[in-house]
Amino acid sequence: MAQRAGVSIATVSRTVNHIPTVNAELARKVWKAIEEVGYLPNTQARALVSGRSRLLGLIVSEITNPFFPELIQEFENLAVEQGYEVLIGSTNYDPARTESLMRRLLQRNVDGVAVMTFGVEEELVQKLVEREFPLVFVDAGPELPNIRLVQPDYAEGIRQGVQHLAALGHRQIAFISGPLGQRSPKARQEAFLKAMEELGLKVPPKHIAEGTHTMEGGITAMEKLLTLEELPTAVMCSNDMTAIGALHALYRTTYRVPDDISVVGFDDIHLSQFVLPPLTTVQMSCRDLASAAVEALRAGIEQDHPKQGRKEWKIPTRLVVRQSTAFPRGSLPARVGKAGRSE
Numbered sequence: 001m002a003q004r005a006g007v008s009i010a011t012v013s014r015t016v017n018h019i020p021t022v023n024a025e026l027a028r029k030v031w032k033a034i035e036e037v038g039y040l041p042n043t044q045a046r047a048l049v050s051g052r053s054r055l056l057g058l059i060v061s062e063i064t065n066p067f068f069p070e071l072i073q074e075f076e077n078l079a080v081e082q083g084y085e086v087l088i089g090s091t092n093y094d095p096a097r098t099e100s101l102m103r104r105l106l107q108r109n110v111d112g113v114a115v116m117t118f119g120v121e122e123e124l125v126q127k128l129v130e131r132e133f134p135l136v137f138v139d140a141g142p143e144l145p146n147i148r149l150v151q152p153d154y155a156e157g158i159r160q161g162v163q164h165l166a167a168l169g170h171r172q173i174a175f176i177s178g179p180l181g182q183r184s185p186k187a188r189q190e191a192f193l194k195a196m197e198e199l200g201l202k203v204p205p206k207h208i209a210e211g212t213h214t215m216e217g218g219i220t221a222m223e224k225l226l227t228l229e230e231l232p233t234a235v236m237c238s239n240d241m242t243a244i245g246a247l248h249a250l251y252r253t254t255y256r257v258p259d260d261i262s263v264v265g266f267d268d269i270h271l272s273q274f275v276l277p278p279l280t281t282v283q284m285s286c287r288d289l290a291s292a293a294v295e296a297l298r299a300g301i302e303q304d305h306p307k308q309g310r311k312e313w314k315i316p317t318r319l320v321v322r323q324s325t326a327f328p329r330g331s332l333p334a335r336v337g338k339a340g341r342s343e
Helices: 009-016 025-036 042-049 067-081 095-109 123-129 154-167 183-198 214-223 240-251 288-302 334-341
Strands: 055-060 086-090 112-116 135-138 146-150 171-176 208-210 236-237 262-267 280-284 312-315 317-320
Touching: 009 025, 042 208, 055 067, 055 288, 067 086, 067 112, 067 288, 086 095, 095 112, 112 288, 135 288, 146 288, 154 171, 154 183, 154 236, 154 262, 154 280, 154 317, 171 183, 171 214, 171 240, 208 214, 214 236, 214 240, 236 240, 262 334, 280 288, 288 312
Parallel strands: 055 086, 055 112, 112 135, 135 146, 146 312, 171 208, 171 236, 236 262, 262 280
Antiparallel strands: 280 317
C-alpha cells in the first residue's frame, strides 16, 4: 500500500487512523491507493494495537419521534468524518432498557457514550467515572469528573415563542408539557412559566396540560383544554409531535388554526414545515446538538484534543415563525384581517 501510494508505511498508518497532522496531499494519495486495491482496514486489529475501538455509543429516547432519527443521522455523519463508527440504542423512556443498552455498549468496548435520554443508574455512572470512561449527557448530569454536558438553551427559545404570542396580542396562553418525570420536558415547562411571569401574564393551573411528547398525547391534552369554559387563544407545546397532535385535535372541531387558536411547537423537526398550517416552532438544531455531543466525546477520549478541559456545550435555540400563529380571535387586527380575506 505504501509503495503504491509513494509514501512511508508510517504515513499510511497515520492516514488510516485519521491522525489530523497528515499532509492533505499525502493523505489523498493513500486513500486513492486504498480505493484502487479495495483495502478494508481491520478495525478490531487496530483496536488491539491502539487500545481504542474508535466506536462511539449513542443512546436516544424514542426512535419513532422524527427528531431523534434526524439527530442520529447528524451524529453518525460527524462521527464518521472524525474516523469513528457509531452504535445506537433507543430506550423508549424505559430506565431498565437504558441500563441494558449502556451495559451492552460497554461490552462492545466503545470509547465513550453520548446519553441523549434519561434514567441511567447513578451507581453505574459512578463506576464509569472511576474508570475515567467518557460520558456526555444532554440537559443535566452528575457533577463528576469526565462527565460532559450538552445543554440546549430552552429558556431563550421559549421566551421568544411567548414574546411572539404576546406581541400578537395573546394573553391567555396555555402550555402542553411532556412527561414531567423527565428533565427536558420539566425544563421546558419551567422556561414557559418564567417567560410568562416576565411579561406579567398569569397562567391558570387549568391552562397547563401534561402530555407525553407524542402526537397521541398532544391530541388528548388539546381535547382537555377544549373542555374549559374560557379557552386559551394560544397553545405552546413542549415539542413538535405534541403540537402536531394538537393541530389534529383542533382539525376535528369547528376551531381553526390560527384564526381561533394559535399553536407553537418546539424542536423544528423536518415535518413541522409541511403540516397544515406550517408550524411556528422553536428550532433546536440537530446538527448543533450532534456536533456538540461528538466534540464533547472526543474531548474526553483524545488526550490531545484542544477542548479536553471543557465540561459544557451550549446549544442555541431560536423561534421560527410560520403560519400557525396569528392575532387572537376577536381582536381588531384579527377582525380586519378576516374582513379583508372575505372581500
